[in-house]
Amino acid sequence: MANIAVRDRAAFATTSRPRGSAREFFRQKSTVAFFFTLPLILLIAILVIYPAFYSVYLAMLSKRMDRFVGWSNFTFLFTRETFWMVVKQSCIFAITAVIFKAIIGFIVAHLVHAIPNEGQRKWRGMLLVPWVIPPALSTLAWLWLFDPSYSAFNYVIVALGGDPIPWTGHALWARFSVILVNIWIGAPFFMIMYLAALKSVPAELYEVAAIDGATWLQKLWYITLPMMRNIIAITTLFSLIVTFANFDIVRILTAGGPIDQTHVFATWAFKLGIEGGDIPLGASISLFMVPILTVAAIFILRDINKRGERI
Numbered sequence: 001m002a003n004i005a006v007r008d009r010a011a012f013a014t015t016s017r018p019r020g021s022a023r024e025f026f027r028q029k030s031t032v033a034f035f036f037t038l039p040l041i042l043l044i045a046i047l048v049i050y051p052a053f054y055s056v057y058l059a060m061l062s063k064r065m066d067r068f069v070g071w072s073n074f075t076f077l078f079t080r081e082t083f084w085m086v087v088k089q090s091c092i093f094a095i096t097a098v099i100f101k102a103i104i105g106f107i108v109a110h111l112v113h114a115i116p117n118e119g120q121r122k123w124r125g126m127l128l129v130p131w132v133i134p135p136a137l138s139t140l141a142w143l144w145l146f147d148p149s150y151s152a153f154n155y156v157i158v159a160l161g162g163d164p165i166p167w168t169g170h171a172l173w174a175r176f177s178v179i180l181v182n183i184w185i186g187a188p189f190f191m192i193m194y195l196a197a198l199k200s201v202p203a204e205l206y207e208v209a210a211i212d213g214a215t216w217l218q219k220l221w222y223i224t225l226p227m228m229r230n231i232i233a234i235t236t237l238f239s240l241i242v243t244f245a246n247f248d249i250v251r252i253l254t255a256g257g258p259i260d261q262t263h264v265f266a267t268w269a270f271k272l273g274i275e276g277g278d279i280p281l282g283a284s285i286s287l288f289m290v291p292i293l294t295v296a297a298i299f300i301l302r303d304i305n306k307r308g309e310r311i
Contacts, residue, residue: 058283065280073284082260082268087288090264093175093250094243097182098236104183105190112191113198124192131188139252142181143168146253171261174254178262181249186242190235197231198224230304237300244289265289 062069077083112123130138145152146167154164167177205223214222225232247266250256256263256271263271265285273282 055283055287058280059287061280063278063280069280073281076281077284077288082263083285085260086263086265086268086285089175089262090244090289091292093179093182093246093262093264094240097179097186097243098239100179100183101186101190101239102232102236104187105194108187108191109194109198112195124195127191128188130185131192133185135185136248136252138185139181139249142177142184143253146177168254169258171258174258174262178250178253181253182243182246185249186239189239193231193235194228197228201227233300233304237297240296241293244293 058065059073060068060070108127112120112127115123144150148154148164148166148169151164151167153167158164166173168174201224205227206219209219209223244264245266246264247270250262250264250267251270254262256267260268265288269282269285272285273279276282
């Protein structure tokens with residue numbers, strides 16, 4: 001009986017001990033993780049969330065920013081042909097550049113992956129140079145290459161017997177030039193991401209496929225692409241967001257010309273909002289990137305989640 005009483009008192013003491021003590025609270029992994037990420041959450045709230053809501057507020061003001069006009073700025077943009085041309089140009093610019101960056105990055109990643117490990121480091125370093133250099137600085141170099149008076153490209157073309165090309169003076173060539181520079185700057189990012197994904201693919205899968213007599217195309221289709229699919233999707237989404245919001249390449253290379261034929265959302269918003277003195281209208285233009293990128297993000301992330309559930 002005495003032993004039973006001792007056990008009962010011990011059990012009572014254990015159950016009566018407060019479980020919500022501060023020490024136990026901080027021992028929880030989720031709580032510790034929250035406090036570690038709290039500075040980043042606050043930084044995002046200050047630098048992203050607040051400006052986003054403030055831009056919505058600005059987009060609903062008049063040009064003098066002295067009265068509330070609601071959706072008038074948006075309805076005004078819908079009636080302008082230049083706005084729809086900017087929407088079309090932004091989509092062409094972003095989608096075309098991302099597709100070519102993905103293709104070039106995929107090919108170069110496989111070429112670098114085929115090099116022995118001892119020689120990969122220098123190639124990775126050299127191939128990352130276009131991405132590491134500040135875009136504004138590298139775009140200035142491309143501007144010299146495209147210059148109508150002393151273009152290095154035109155010098156070679158004329159030397160070969162051709163006619164000089166108006167790289168930034170003709171709408172078609174100006175679009176080509178802007179997309180080309182964006183591909184040159186962004187392709188190394190795809191390359192390094194795909195190279196990391198390739199290194200995570202088990203070599204045993206390729207060995208088994210080779211024993212079964214699979215060709216290189218079958219290995220690519222049934223092993224490489226499925227294993228890299230999530231990385232490809234996330235990299236594409238990230239690049240699409242960055243390319244849609246691109247400003248420096250278009251601003252330095254063409255300034256939106258000729259005749260607004262190369263404007264994207266960011267450069268046209270800058271032209272009307274900052275240079276034109278209509279900040280609410282510029283904010284309205286910049287906000288049109290949100291629904292386009294939201295739709296793209298939903299489709300890409302939903303596809304990733306479906307594959308994760310199947311796995």
